[in-house]
Amino acid sequence: MQSAELFAGCGGLALGMSLAGFRHQHMAEFDQDAVATVLHNKAKGVEHVRDWPMGLQDVREIDWKKLTSLDLISGGPPCQPFGIGGKKHGQDDHRDMWPEAIRAVREANPRSFLFENVRNLAGPRFRSYLDWIVSHLERPNMVRKSDESHAEHCARLTASRGRKEFNVFWQLVNAADFGAAQIRYRVLIFGIRSDLDIIPTPLMPTHSRDRLLWEQYVTGEYWTRHGLGRGRTPILQQDRARVERLKRFDVEPAGAPWVTLRDALKGLGEPNGKRNHLLQAGARVYPGHTGSPLDLPAKALKAGDHGVPGGENMMVRDDGSVRYFTTREAARLVGLPDDYEFPRSWTESMRQLGNAVPAPLGAAAGEWLAAQLNGGKANGGLASARRAA
Template identity: 30%
Template sequence: MSPSSPGLQPSLWNEQGDSVQTFKVVEICAGAGGQSLGLELAGFEHELAVELDANAANTLRHNRPGWKIAEGDVANPDIWNPADYKGVDLLAGGVPCPPFTIAGKQLGATDERDLFAWAIELCGIMEPRALMLENVRGLSMPRFSAYRQHVLDRLRELGYIGDWQLLHASDYGVPQLRPRFVLVAMKPDDFQYFQWPQKQDQARTVGETLQDLMAEDGWRWASYWAAGANDIAPTIVGGSKKHGGADLGPTRAKRAWDELGVNARVLGNGPPPKGSPKPVKGKQEGFRPTLTCEMVARLQGWNGPDYKWTFTGRKTSNYRQIGNAFPPPVARAIGGQIHRALSHQGDPQPLVELTKTTHDPLYAVLRSASGFLTMDEINRRLEQPLHASVFERHINHLKQDFKIEIEDGKVAAYRLESFKAFVGQEDHLRHEAFIKPNKIS
């Protein structure tokens, strides 16, 4: 039998067509199914998918009617009970990215939408064999070095080894510049078998990917356009309900689309009509075709027989579902490596991660201190002392995500207090922001 045999879930087969063991996954903040489909193709079966947006949840139900879908705020105990899924093989999710995005305010732990720290705490409740969380590149920046350090320290307390990696979608066949920062964590017995996925085939260009769709209505210039669209796409931005209709991103992204010969100001309803003129690109004035949702989905990785998927709802909602998704081929690549690790395939590797990983030395010093420390006392404990201006800037970054108590005297002294992020507190401000109707199906 083959992966295309009727009635078989694609998760039961690897890319060579061999039967593989399936593992169970609970997916939080599942969106419209990019990560869901990738994990399914990597050999994971969904025990539950949780999603706040009704349109995305409907898309999941349409494509996988047999799945259990919980619709509503993932942190609302009325939506689902994490303890019911204790011992699941994988806990995965794409928690909200606005707290960390470079284009935003980077509020981190003080952003009411931040669920990263809360998701880490689920490991103490659910005790999954593996954890996989993905987010934007901004989380990898120096601004969030202490946040990352806290995550690794907390995982260690819960018995897990964690590692971060910045992955580029174009390294896994997705024709798009889409960096994603991914955290994978497992218990030591499993993590010794985990390796990050190797880069795969070079991504096709936008033109190569979309030429047949551009030519569907007989546009005579489709191949000419495709030859000029000879690079991968900029990062597709799904946007939010607060910011109007669908377009292909901010000003810088629109300039990149101009160079590819694409009109990024609006979203198209169909391919260029047969009589459309010869296209231009760059700064030239003239005709540029628009992209349809189907085209954007291809650029996001829904391309080929394994990646068939239908998006429900209206055009703008479809675009947001697609644009906010984790590319399925990238999720499949990471999921495949997690699957291998849980299956103990290959040779175990020395666990370098058992030695303490330090993302933020200043935070590490304060965290290990029993009392107040002055700047001089902190610098004496650092391998590389910080200049006063750098120290002050670093302290200000820490104060955004952590409560820092400052003792005033002849010389200021500092003590690290609590983490500000939401980890389930009943009195946290996010509860007021996320009270919405919800349902499970």
């Protein structure tokens, strides 16, 4: 199935789509460092990446009418206008690229699309703008007039009695629920062309915290898997009631356990200076920045306005000490393979990784979307097999 990716960054979502069986016919990214990272790995021949048609390009310059045979358009418009950090100017921020994402859908008319953004987009401050995005994606050819506000345009879109061009829905997801080793909440917006007569259904989680707790504190198999004594880490206070409920009903939760930081980093060892696995000094704990414990998925990687915020993006080791994640470790948390290298500095590389969509979330969403388009059949991707392994 043929796809295009805009706002590609260092390739997290693009890799997920590739694992799900999509083949990128066009990729665009405006950030020079992110493009340099992808091209570095393309030159190395990294699987999937070697086939990406990546280019340094402003999405505002793309003529989407030349790409009219696409099964999918995917991408993550810049999240800074809507993030928890920053100035939160939303649609008034010059970096807001949602109108360009909608233009891509209007001009290319793909069979489907998938866009993602920060969960704050669904919060009270920006919910009306999310409503406008969804309404406009349903009818991308009903363009906003120059003298029309977003609210007025949204009202006109909603009042339209014509058939929607796309069936669209959005949902808030946690990447950890789909096999990523990060607790990272994102808004996903899916759309399927209405003439295909497919009503999309929600993306269902494949992993759970309950299954992790079951394997840690009911069967103990988690600790056995890591060669550790049972109950190495005490049950967190907020999990005690859940563990007692699991023990009382003795019903094994379905699906796979959350992937923990210990799981994700297994076999990597301490920093050795090879393949971006280099120790970065200076990690310290302070209020609100306490690092990630080993036996849960990591806290969401942060990019920060100027690289990595001090005190975050770090692990809490078994002895209670903390250190920063190496670039290699952070890449594992994004789901990138160990031969995927970052040629820039640690700060710049962590900025890219903090902005990246975890590849397992992208793969799960891509497989789900492909199955919708294929009448319930998978797309021939490798993502499910790799998660099962």
